Amino acid sequence: MKILITPRLERCIGCHSCSLACARLVHHRLSWDMAGIRIASSGGLSTGFEARICLACDPAPCAAACPTGAYSQRRGGGVVVRKNLCIRCGECAQACPVDAIYLDITGEPFVCLHCGQCVPYCPHDCLEMKDLGGAPAQQDEAQEVTA
């Protein structure tokens, strides 16, 4: 089981290639919002960039908050999303502590699925798919992700 992490985000140049790739390849949209990873400048361009991305919580508060089962816990962290079950209530976005879930104008949620399709489009190797293997130490993983 792998999760997407951003261990080298200090290298980010703000090209948005990751967000555009996620929207294009996963969600079939031209967008820098409808994506599981979204880039914003942190306090203006002169202080660099930050990524809004799912940290692969386990247990995931968004899955716990989802009233219809559209979000369910993903093995290794994060969530599995079944959009046909989603009623656009927005509870998942409310529950996410790190603002990783984007709601479009209709309330449709977009969150990282940890598929890794964005990774090859980053020109500075900021992103990485981390193999969790069989390691049971969920707590250690979480610490590494947020370090």
Place this chain on the structure above:
Amino acid sequence: MIRDYFRVLVVDLALGKGKVTKVPGRDEVAGGSGLGALLFNRYGKTDRPWDDPEQPLIFAIGPLTGYFPLMSKTVAAFKSPYHDQYAESHAGGRSALAIRFADYDALVLTGRATRPSALVVGSRHLELKDVHYLWGLDIQESGKLLRRMFKGSGHRSILRIGPAGEQKSAMAGINVDTYRHFGRLGGGGVMGAKNLKAIVIIGDGSFPLMEGKDYPRLFESVHRKLTATDMMQKYHNLGTPANVAILNELQALPWRNLQATTDPEVHGISGERFAETALLRNAACAGCPVGCIHIGFSRERFQTDYRYFYRQVSYDHEPIFATGSMLGVTDCFAILDLLDVIEQMGLDVMSAGVALAWATEALEKGVISAAETLLPLRFGDHNTYEQAVRYLAYGVNEFYRLLAQGTLKAAAHYGGADFACVLGQEMAGYATGEVFFTSQALGLRHSHLDSAGYAYDQKYPEKDVTKAVDFLMAEEASRSFLTSMVACLFARGVYSEELLADCLRVVGYGALADNIDAVSRTIQKLRWQTRLATGFDPHRVAIPKRFTEITTWKGKLDAEFLSTLQNTYARRILELTGEAKG
């Protein structure tokens, strides 16, 4: 969004209201440069001055903006305070993708705001906000406040002017997202004349993509070409400053108001020196994985104790030439200090540097005196230049006000036109020879990027007028199409006509894909017709004597060849538009 027409937001700044307008012509002019000219013909007043409130300020993107890498630039079109004629200026940053995701092909701003204002547009937002409290603030201060005042961090573009724009200077640029600029031909002055301090474009829309795998496959292939080959390496690595040492070695780098074309002191301002000592990091325009923006630092000790503040300053070949070699400043940190002041004032760096180089030589020669300059301008004295930049931005006396309208305007009044380094506007940093001087002097944007004159000079040693002008005309047509997509011209080696056709076809612009040649010629002709309609006469462009006095690696410049080139290129421009006489 793929449409067979243009969706244009036309805003009347006097009323603070806008109208979404459907403009036909997609298959004829594509977008970008072509769309800018089309919209100027629709909304512009050729017979009224540039600062007539009705004149439009246009920002146009292209059919491929956001759909492919490096389709990341915006074309600004307006009647210029520099020459009171039609003008284009190009910039990147986030501007292009923000306009795409605000779901417009172009913004057209007419009228004059009654109060100093900020215009905010998005896919579901239009607001003209009174920001009189920002008037007078520099680029950094106003940027910080604008970021706090408006939403959309990361997915918005903030265009703003500094004091120079507020003064309606013909050398005022429009700052885009801190590190990029619509620098040339006075776009900042146009915003100042419209009482418009800032434009915030919120890219908050999204669009469904075409069905099937063809589009993502082609995107992947283009992305690979742009990043996995060495084609873009020069823009990514040292960036454009790599040119500084190369041109100096060629005897083609303008030094001290083009009194020389090479100098051993170049090592202090080379791309290598900047990268090794002053480079902090890189940044990119949205939608471009190359990351050609090079950001260095300017540090100031403000107490005798070790107390500093620092600012991040972007640099490129042209700013280094304009504030370095052209002003005899040979230390990279002195250049960054000077660039920072120019940035904060909202001046176009190339125009400001070249104008101050002329003023320095004019002072040396006694053409003007300290009564005009107020400062003892001296090549290499960057501290004095920092103050001169402020004087130029604020137009503190008649001399600086005149100089800010263009070096030749000041020279017409005081004398010294022979050594004004002006080719349509203040020169770019290439003293490569006759073909480049002709191409910038007569180019539509008076930019080194209009056609590749500097490349021709380096590639072809023979003095063949027909071959050279054929090259310039063909290159200009091809670049007109690229700047109508709107591609960054750094990608011109990757985006061949065949690849552009594939890209256009896969997103649904089949008619454009099938007619690239014809559309290129249409755009080229329309742009020139628009320029000529506002008063341009290519036969009347003066190339000052200084350009004929230089020596490059090819030897002494050939004034007769230069003159024949100019006449021939001027005739070809007029023939293209059907205005040739006899």
